[in-house]
Amino acid sequence: MIRLLVADDQALVRGALSALLGLEPDIEVVAEVGRGDEVVAAAVANSADVALLDIEMPGVDGIAAAAELRRALPTCRALIVTTFGRPGYLKRAMQAGASGFVVKDTPAAQLADAVRRVSQGLRVVDPVLAAESLAQGDSPLTERETDVLAAAQTGGSIADIAGMLHLSEGTVRNHLSNAIGKTGARNRADAARIADANGWL
Incomplete structure (x- = not known):
């Protein structure tokens, strides 16, 4: 059995x-x-x-x-x-x-x-x-970009995300900008939606 x-x-x-x-x-x-x-x-x-x-x-x-x-x-x-x-x-x-x-x-x-x-x-x-x-191939996102996008799904501010992940606000902005570019998104919410739909988060 x-x-x-x-x-x-x-x-x-x-x-x-x-x-x-x-x-x-x-x-x-x-x-x-x-x-x-x-x-x-x-x-x-x-x-x-x-x-x-x-x-x-x-x-x-x-x-x-x-x-x-x-x-x-x-x-x-x-x-x-x-x-x-x-x-x-x-x-x-x-x-x-x-x-x-x-x-x-x-x-x-x-x-x-x-x-x-x-x-x-x-x-x-x-x-x-x-x-x-x-x-489809592999996710284009780095591990840190994935973390930042996942945190961005909560809708918090840059400061909120930075505090949650123990990063500087500038670093969070850079990761979000990279993720938006790699996913071809309009903004961070769109980038998070695209990444989630592809199973990358």
């Missing part, structure tokens, strides 16, 4: 995924959590073989949870299942150690097959997303 953990912040989705996959003769849902920061403890406590992770969850996101899981329980494979099929998310998830990445509208039979393949040590990636990711 494949021991499966399901992590999704939406109770309805979590319950539906658990119910569907629990019908499979070789899959047993051993835990359900609604927060990313609950994943590792639940996986360890229930000796999970595969963790089905949503990306956008409170606590930590699914990509960060996959990285933590890889360190804490290397035998448990992470399979990202998300509504947000963004190429940048795919690359970040794979770098974090996820074994698979599929979108939530994947048919139940294919999702169950993805769980099986991931549990066998294989990689499973949505083919459309893989093609988009290759076509």
Whole structure:
């Protein structure tokens, strides 16, 4: 039996995924959590073989949870299942150690097959997303530009962002200017929107 953990912040989705996959003769849902920061403890406590992770969850996101899981329980494979099929998310998830990445509208039979393949040590990636990711290439933003844009999403002032990231206001302005140029945006809000839509934040 494949021991499966399901992590999704939406109770309805979590319950539906658990119910569907629990019908499979070789899959047993051993835990359900609604927060990313609950994943590792639940996986360890229930000796999970595969963790089905949503990306956008409170606590930590699914990509960060996959990285933590890889360190804490290397035998448990992470399979990202998300509504947000963004190429940048795919690359970040794979770098974090996820074994698979599929979108939530994947048919139940294919999702169950993805769980099986991931549990066998294989990689499973949505083919459309893989093609988009290759076509798009890497994020043009540096790590610091990414941090500044992510902080800018809150709508705070330059001073707020500088205080949050322990940078000077001039440095924040420079990073924002570079990010705006690299994304072809009109302003910092537009740059943050473009970067988020591509999964770079």
